[in-house]
Amino acid sequence: MLTRRRALALSLAALIAPSRAETKKIPVVASFSIIGDLVREVGGDRVSVTTIVGPDGDAHVYEPSPADGRRIAQARLIFVNGLGFEGWLDRLIKSAKSKGEVFTLGNGVAARKNDEGRDPHAWQDVANAKVYVEAIREALTAADPEGAKAYRANADAYLAKLDALDAEILQAIDALPKERRRVVSTHDAFGYFAARYGVEFIAPQGVSTEAEVSARDVAKIIDSVRAHKVGAVFVENIADPRLANRIASETGARVGGVLYSDALSDAKGDGATYVDMMRHNVKQLAKALAP
Numbered sequence: 001m002l003t004r005r006r007a008l009a010l011s012l013a014a015l016i017a018p019s020r021a022e023t024k025k026i027p028v029v030a031s032f033s034i035i036g037d038l039v040r041e042v043g044g045d046r047v048s049v050t051t052i053v054g055p056d057g058d059a060h061v062y063e064p065s066p067a068d069g070r071r072i073a074q075a076r077l078i079f080v081n082g083l084g085f086e087g088w089l090d091r092l093i094k095s096a097k098s099k100g101e102v103f104t105l106g107n108g109v110a111a112r113k114n115d116e117g118r119d120p121h122a123w124q125d126v127a128n129a130k131v132y133v134e135a136i137r138e139a140l141t142a143a144d145p146e147g148a149k150a151y152r153a154n155a156d157a158y159l160a161k162l163d164a165l166d167a168e169i170l171q172a173i174d175a176l177p178k179e180r181r182r183v184v185s186t187h188d189a190f191g192y193f194a195a196r197y198g199v200e201f202i203a204p205q206g207v208s209t210e211a212e213v214s215a216r217d218v219a220k221i222i223d224s225v226r227a228h229k230v231g232a233v234f235v236e237n238i239a240d241p242r243l244a245n246r247i248a249s250e251t252g253a254r255v256g257g258v259l260y261s262d263a264l265s266d267a268k269g270d271g272a273t274y275v276d277m278m279r280h281n282v283k284q285l286a287k288a289l290a291p
């Protein structure tokens with residue numbers, strides 16, 4: 001029988017020492033919140049995921065901290081988007097002297113290109129998110145073969161959810177009159193969404209948020225909003241809302257709400273997971289563009 005004192009000592013030890021399950025988890029770093037969510041879905045309780053650019057953060061212009069370097073140094077696997085999204089990342093990995101293996105998920109999709117180069121926002125097409133999930137499953141399985149069955153089961157369940165999400169978005173956009181499917185966003189983050197689901201996006205800022213928007217760019221957008229029928233102007237969760245609000249007020253277009261472009265919301269928001277953020281965006285579009 002345990003004495004009272006021994007029982008107390010045991011429970012204290014349990015509080016202080018990390019459980020065996022916790023120490024055995026595979027340390028994984030994801031460059032930004034959306035990839036972090038996908039890795040959690042596939043990895044489940046076998047992985048411990050740290051995200052560098054968190055909720056509502058802008059990964060285009062992120063400045064890493066010393067703590068990010070320490071996280072990268074400890075990671076066994078590092079999942080990144082690539083396609084020019086995280087310009088600060090190579091230097092961070094090098095300076096942290098990380099031995100973690102880097103997986104560039106964007107390399108698995110057919111990248112869209114424009115004058116500025118490759119468009120990194122591949123996750124805005126659910127079919128591409130599925131490609132990311134499959135690559136994550138393969139990477140985790142190679143690093144932790146004992147977990148193969150769990151990763152397969154987690155990925156299968158999640159891929160089925162993504163199929164349902166994709167069908168739901170196609171259906172919701174299809175129900176909107178074609179001539180109303182034109183909106184303004186702040187930066188050009190919805191090219192993949194536009195191509196897959198059939199909503200035209202006009203943006204004053206390019207595929208990166210790094211470049212300043214010139215007065216000429218804004219004037220061009222305002223002309224274009226006036227010339228074409230634009231259903232609504234949307235604010236993005238990672239962007240300053242003033243630009244969108246100004247375009248709306250100068251053209252009389254309505255403000256359609258907030259779209260999640262390059263990051264999830266925090267846990268309390270309505271875009272706390274990838275599925276939630278896509279669903280939220282479609283709801284906002286449908287509400288603004290319905291006749």
Ligand SMILES: [Zn+2]
Nearest residue numbers: 189207208262
């Ligand atoms: Zn972006």
